[in-house]
Amino acid sequence: MTTRPAAGVPSPCIDVCRMDAASGWCEGCLRTLGEIAAWSTLPDEGRREVLARIAERRIEWARRQPPAPQR
Numbered sequence: 920m921t922t923r924p925a926a927g928v929p930s931p932c933i934d935v936c937r938m939d940a941a942s943g944w945c946e947g948c949l950r951t952l953g954e955i956a957a958w959s960t961l962p963d964e965g966r967r968e969v970l971a972r973i974a975e976r977r978i979e980w981a982r983r984q985p986p987a988p989q990r
Contacts, residue, residue: 928966930958931973942980949976 932955935947943951950958954969961969 928963928970931970942976942983944976944980949973949980 931948931950933947935945937946938944938952939946945951945955948955950969950973954972958966958969
């Protein structure tokens with residue numbers, strides 16, 4: 920019997936599941952709803968493509984966030 924190997928690319932979910940209305944990205948993992956819904960069926964190559972898009976989004980996300988208050 921052949922079994923399907925477990926996916927090697929872990930989910931970027933950090934359990935902060937709020938969608939940002941302006942960008943359409945989850946505020947925790949920066950995925951779109953479509954990417955979140957498809958994650959469990961994506962092959963590792965597809966997951967790595969999503970992770971590459973997330974890396975690009977992190978730069979934009981950081982630019983859009985207000986600076987942390989100084990103490």
